[in-house]
Amino acid sequence: MKKKDSYELPNEVASMYQRGKLSRREFVRLSSILGLCGGVAATTGGLFFPQPALAAMPRRGGEIKISLPVLRVTHPSQATWTPVSCITAPVAEYLTRVHGDGSVSGILLESWKPSTDLKTWTLNVRRGVTFNNGDAFTADDVIFTIKQWLDPAIQSSMINYLGPYLSSTDIEKTGSHQLKLHLKKARFALPVHLAEFAANILNHRTFEGDFIKAPHGTGPFTIETYRPGEVCIYKARPDYWAKGVDGKPLPYLDSIKFIDMGYDVTPKIAALKDGEINLIGLGGQEIMQAFKNDSRFISRSIETADTGVLRMRTDLKPWSDERVRLAFKNCQHREKILALAVENMGLLGHDAHIFPKHPAYCKKPIPPYDPEKSRALLNQAGYPNGLEVTLNYHADTYDHVRYAKVLKEDCLAGGFKVTLNPTPEYWDKWTEYDLGITQWIHNPIATTYLNVGYGVDQQGKPLPWNETRWVDSEFQQLLEQASGILDADERRKVMCKLEDVMAQRGGIGISYWTNKWWVIPENVHDIRIRADYLFELEKAWLS
């Protein structure tokens, strides 16, 4: 950290650091969110995976082949899940990037700076960047794209993140490469939200709703062939703005090929073994198992906030009774579930949707398996003879199937007779089941999920993804408070209360957090995969 960077920090953050109240790590993370030392954060990059220090000079050339569903792509802002954004990401870049340690660096933003009340954010757009059709990249493109996100007619997923605190009239252009966002509420998470998968920056001159018709982005690759369901081929562009370690423009690779190999994992494993592909996109536990003893491949794992959430509808009987919910949560034998569902590759949870590695996580004891307490609570709730319930979950999700079986066994002693209902159609009705297991994927900041998955609208009605329909005024108040506190230590004080409220009264049980794995052949280097499965390939190279 260079001393001169600190003059821009809001006074209290700087003085906290000077007084030793902030750890260095937290200081880096925090100041990166404030946009003050993008350069420093960027040099700590590559933190998506712990990687050995770069020994060799990257070799230029070659083609990387990745098995990945080649899905329908029209409007990048409309992407509802990462596989769609994987197709657009090599071409259309993001404003920011979130690293594994929670720090944020700029991609298309050179820097950013919030006002001290966290309500006005000044974004400085990177200069000297061109789109692959030759158009210069300016603040107009950023404004155009943000307006696309916020336009209700576009139905962008970004509105779920930005909508609550920003509307399209709050954007002010203050220069050819600068804009200001005037937020309705104080939010520290803005730079993190700008890195969400659907946040690709579009060319305001040529974009007309179908990205494939005018695939003009600022990214290192251009789309050469796009055949949905089959293959998507990208070629490196010669004039990308970022430079490699050899001083020439990135990327190192000549081309990328995404090959759609369908849903079955067996041919993908065989193809990776044969060297026909270099990586399996969207892989699961079974891939890691298949390559465990193969020395030609490196298995990498990261701890993520991916989790199977045991969710109960708090607006339906019997789960509307807080005691019944708590009784059911007491039936989770967490260590056993972690061992059997994900073979101990993950962390234990305590029924609050805050990942232990999130910056503001407040450490709480892991509740023990307590069937006695469960029966007592059921008794109090008026079910002395126990309860019969049906647990719904996705039949093809490996860990949920095992999780459900463990629950069924252990809940019997706690007074619950659980009928299992595995269904391949789980996602059709995931918000509708009274009791189910829903997979939630990683997000760098806890308040993001809490706002989206447990939030309420202005009228106090649960939001569309609030699958438990849990509305608790104390929780909402704590959440609102936490969302506006930048300093993680300060936020932690609120989170300590919030976690208790959620674990005691909330509609969810969280037994475990699962790791993610990738199996990468030895000759593939510096490939970066975000915890939400998005690839960053501009620095990848083959040896």
Next chain:
Amino acid sequence: MVKYIIRRVYLLLLTMIIVSIVVFLITEASPGNVARKILGPFVTTEQATSFLAQNGLDKPVYLRYFLWLFGSDWYAEQKSSLNLKRIVTSGGFQEWWAVGKQGNLQHWDLQEGNLVTVTRLSDKEVERRMDNSQWLTRQEGERYFWGVDNANHVVLWIKDGQKQSWTFNQGSWAKQNDAPVEYIPLQKGFIRGDPGLSLRTGRPVARTVTIMLRNSMILASIAFVVAMPIAILLGILAGIKEGSRQDRTLSIIGLAFAVIPEFVTGVFLILIFSIWLEWLPGAVVFGDLNPWNRLDMLVLPVLTLALVEIGYVLRITRASMVEVMRSAYIRTAVLNGIPYWKVIFGYAVRNAIIAPITIVMLHFNWLLGGIVVVEYVFGYPGLGKYLLDAALMRDINAIVAGSMIMVVVAVTTQLIADIVYPLLNPRIRYK
């Protein structure tokens, strides 16, 4: 004969109509939300509703079938009184435009409540002009406009409408006064050679299906050409002398291959030849290549298919041969002193082969549809796998297009079998 063929073609068309209706009805009745399947689990209700509307899936099933069969352009023209035209751009994209008074091509855009007319000047150039004078007024004072948007729909836009549309903002139903309220996705219709767009990929079904059909045809044909002569030859050898050692050996091998399912054979072959011996690739990865560029990848799928085929056809041929060899005319021929090989190939085989021919022809059809298992095990991009994926995703246009191809192949192969019979046995005649 010609009359017979014409009747068959007529039957083919009838079958296609019935199958397409059944497919529409089954897809309609099957559970699950198409939008959720295609856009992923985290799609909101509003995104799903919008998706269904833009793809015309909010319309009743009979209307959708009708539009699928005969095309929606004339239906849209009637509703909107526009003159529509489909063009293909230099980039290969199909685009629908409205033909204006001067013959220029136009579509429209709604920008912040303002109607913008986009006139096409060339492939790369358009002219945009704000034109709010085109709004029409209905009896209730609502202003509306029927136009073509830039995504091949005829759209009904409402300005300052009373009705709340389905747009959703910040967690609450926002009253969107200027919004599209009805979409008619444009297509020419199946009978005019346009089976529509795939919901999954948003691109024309016809192109993908053609490639998938070609891939499957290649796989099935090679398996067919490899397996059938071997199977028939082995069947004849086995059937010449019932109960002999060669009959017993061949019968047992044939039975074994016929009863082991392809996914078992396939996985074993992968284990042996790919994982253990490392001779052949265990998965099919074409990407942008064509099957004939990577013949090595075809070996294991072909072998898997061929083994099952050989087992099955061998047993049929053997049974037929055994029966023929027992018949009086073979005994007579042998007693007359005609050379043994001449009896076998001149008399026996010709008659014994009729039953297998039916099976073989039916099997080509089975090969094309039934290789779905093999396609899945090896990740082979073929029609069977395409149909299965389409069915899982409820991608209606893709399912129907795939089924139509299956019907054509089924009826055609049967027709070929019918034409071959009289050549083998002159007693068979068609009226």
